[in-house]
Amino acid sequence: EVQLVESGGGLVQPGRSLRLSCAASGFTFDNYVIHWVRQAPGKGLEWVSGIRATGSHLGYADSVKGRFTISRDNAKNSVYLQMDSVRPDDTAFYYCARPLDTGWGPFQYWGRGALVTVSS
């Protein structure tokens, strides 16, 4: 069974850093792109970034470019989102997601999400 479990969320002050992790199991991890998607409370979905099996990224949303960095460790079946210089509008549930197949999408599997709250 495919499982994605996010961790590392919590309360962080504006301007500080936080690192989210996504632990994957139930599939051959290093064959797949993994994405981060966020959703502010009561709002819609926003793609944040994605990372290829090789470790190269697919790009970033303009709203996080230059502040967030995606990475992966295939030996640990994990993907990370380093969030620097966080702002109040980064407050959201952060989901990791895996595509249906070895392409970029669509997103068949999702974690339950990790809540990040940016507030002083």
Add this chain to the structure above:
Amino acid sequence: EIVLTQSPGTLSLSPGERATLSCRASQSISVTYLAWYQQKPGQAPRLLIYDISRRATGIPDRFSGSGSATDFTLTISRLEPEDFAVYYCQQYGTSPLTFGGGTNVEIK
């Protein structure tokens, strides 16, 4: 960036009725890389339709997708009580990947 505009924002219907949701792209979608998701409160999104018209595993055949280039439609032929939710379209062919703003299908 490909902007996806969904309409209407809210659709008020009764069980058994037909729902038609629209997704319009600011430029032509790469190949057929358009998907639809359903999201209920407190849950992660669920993939319904991909490649414009292909149903994901386990999705009932009352859900169907159609369209091409910049105009896409999700149709729910007869609404069941569990279908009342928010629906998002997504393009996954061009970076940045983007989602539409969502359509809330609510009980009338």
